[in-house]
Amino acid sequence: xxxxxxxxxxxxxxxxxxxxxxxxxxxxxxxxxxxxxxxxxxxxxxxxxxxxxxxxxxxxxxxxxxxxxxxxxxxxxxxxxxxxxxxxxxxxxxxxxxxxxxxxxxxxxxxxxxxxxxxxxxxxxxxxxxxxxxxxxxxxxxxxxxxxxxxxxxxxxxxxxxx
Numbered sequence: 390x391x392x393x394x395x396x397x398x399x400x401x402x403x404x405x406x407x408x409x410x411x412x413x414x415x416x417x418x419x420x421x422x423x424x425x426x427x428x429x430x431x432x433x434x435x436x437x438x439x440x441x442x443x444x445x446x447x448x449x450x451x452x453x454x455x456x457x458x459x460x461x462x463x464x465x466x467x468x469x470x471x472x473x474x475x476x477x478x479x480x481x482x483x484x485x486x487x488x489x490x491x492x493x494x495x496x497x498x499x500x501x502x503x504x505x506x507x508x509x510x511x512x513x514x515x516x517x518x519x520x521x522x523x524x525x526x527x528x529x530x531x532x533x534x535x536x537x538x539x540x541x542x543x544x545x546x547x548x549x550x551x552x
Contacts, residue, residue, distance in 0.1 A: 401438040402484050404475040405460075405494035407453045408444055410537065412519060416449065421456040424537075431535050432492050432517050439488070441478050445470030472499045479503050485510035492517060493531070498524030505530040 408414045410424055428434070440460035444450045450464045463474040476499065478484070484491060485507045493500050496518030504527060508514045516523065516531040520538055528534055 399435060399437060399490075400488045401435055401490045401492060402488040403432060403434065403438055403440040403492045403494060404479055404500075405440060405442050405457075406471045406475060406497065407442055407449065408471050409495040409497055409522070410517070410519065412522070414445060414449060416452065418452055418455060421453050425456045427537055428494060428517060431537060432494065432515070441475060443471035443474040469497075469499065472497055476500070476503060479507070485512045488512060490515065493527070494518075496523035496527060498526045501526035501530045508532065 405428065407416070407421070407424070410428065411420055434440070440457060441463055442450065442453050442457055442460045443463045443465075444453060445464060445466060445468070447464055450462045454460065454462045463478060464470060465474040465477075472495070475493075475495070479491070479500075480503060490513045491504075491507050492515045493504060494517045496516070500516075501524060504514045504516070508530065513533075514531045515533045515535060516527055517535050517537065518527075520536045523534065
């Protein structure tokens with residue numbers, strides 16, 4: 390039996406490696422809240438977005454999930470566990486067929502071949518990463534790169550003065 394998957398306009402899928410974007414596997418609720426605020430603005434998260442958060446430890450996932458309450462939470466233990474958990478979702482769940490845009494919240498090169506494959510299948514691939522922590526291969530595989538510290542309206546959002 391063949392399954393038909395309909396891609397919907399303006400649907401986004403976000404694969405967010407929390408530990409990579411924070412630069413550490415050890416974080417608290419304040420760190421996550423700040424990251425979510427910045428990420429939502431920089432990644433231009435829309436109302437139809439599906440978000441998968443990943444960490445390499447379940448305690449970190451619980452902390453992250455409190456800030457991103459509607460996000461799907463995945464984890465895999467060990468070094469590169471968050472990467473492996475997100476790659477499983479990206480590679481096994483027909484993401485390119487279901488989402489017009491895929492945003493990878495990580496600078497790790499392990500995502501480069503998956504990003505290229507998603508782009509080849511018609512998804513627009515954007516990477517959100519920390520400046521100085523983006524693999525060249527991933528950068529070349531994406532249509533666009535956005536850095537956590539470079540959004541023009543970010544200082545207004547972080548200070549609470551944005552409308």
